[in-house]
Amino acid sequence: MPVLPGAEPYHHDGGTVGVLLCHGFTGSPQSLRPWGEHLARAGLTVSLPRLPGHGTTWQEMSRTRWEDWYASLDKALADLRGRCSETFVMGLSLGGCMALRLAEIHGAAVQGVVAxxxxxxxxxPILRLAPVLKWMLPSVPGVAGDIKMDGVTELGYARTPVRAAATLPRLWKLVQTDLDKITQPVLVFHSRDDHVVKPASTAFLRARMGDNLxxxxxxxxxxxxTLDNDATAIFEGSLDFIRSHASVPLTKDL
Incomplete structure (x- = not known):
């Protein structure tokens, strides 16, 4: 299946500190590419994979599930750990959720998380009906492109495959259940005006996590x-986060 122009994965070989970037549901690496390039310029090794079923067609994505997306990130993290002495995981939206899951599973192998x-x-609420709806309704309107800045677009699907979305509640439940396993530092950037993810997710993290959040x-x-007006604050804030929590110096510092 051909990859949409601009949706290609991004990798940069830098120093001994590595960062795995995880894009969101129905999105593509394009939404995080400027972030990855910013970290690369600071001397970091960066891995930004394209999740299975993403960056092509929503019909192809309909044949995938959260386990497929997570498995690709787990593999990318293993590769990064093989080349770097320390690794951080970062993500947008569902990518932030999977970054937290990687921290839950891999413990001290992940130095910190930015979501x-x-x-x-x-x-x-309609997701509660997704296990039934997926047999009658192949797709619903997409959620990509919620950006305030004029003239900026996200490369994502105009339709959301219901069959793929129906797998999400299981992932959310696992992440919620195992949050107490995360002892690493976690930095969350939260948009006050978000038309896709409601405040309940950040509120849940605030209620369940401790001083490491x-x-x-x-x-x-x-x-x-990451493509909007506060992108620079995210890029610079995440770089400062790495500087604060990495125990080895970056090869190249800004």
Missing amino acids: VNPSIVNDT EIRELLDSYHVA
């Missing part, structure tokens, strides 16, 4: 904040 508008709570509010961006 932008993470989705970890089922705040869409820091939440920073974004005042001038919508859901895809």
Whole structure:
């Protein structure tokens, strides 16, 4: 299946500190590419894979599930760990959720987590009917492109495959159940005006996590904040986060 132009994965070989970036549901690496390039310029090794079924057609994505997306990230993390002495995981939306899952599973092998508008709570009531709807309704209107900045677009699907979406509640439940396993530092960027992920996800993290959680509010961006007005704050904030929590120096510092 041909990959949409601009949806290709991004990789950069830098220093001994590595970062795995996880894009969101129905999105593509395009939404995180500027973030990855910013970290690469600081001397970091960066891995930004394209999740299975993404960046092609929603019909292809309909044949995948969260386990497929997570498995690709788990493989990318293993590769990064083989080349770097320390690794951080970061993600947008559902990518933030899967970044948290990687931290739960791999423990100290993940040095820290940065999540932008993470989705970890089922705040869409229709998803409760998805196991039945998927047999009658192949897709619903998409959620990509929630950006405040004029003239900026996200490369994502205009339709959301119901069969793929029906697998999400299981992932959310696992992440919620195992949150206490995360002892690493976690930085969350939360858009005050988000038309995709409701405040319940950030509120859940705030209620369940301890002093290792820091939440920073974004005042001038919508859901895809990595392409929006607050992108620079995310890029620089995540780089400062790495500098604060990496025990080895970056090869190249800004």
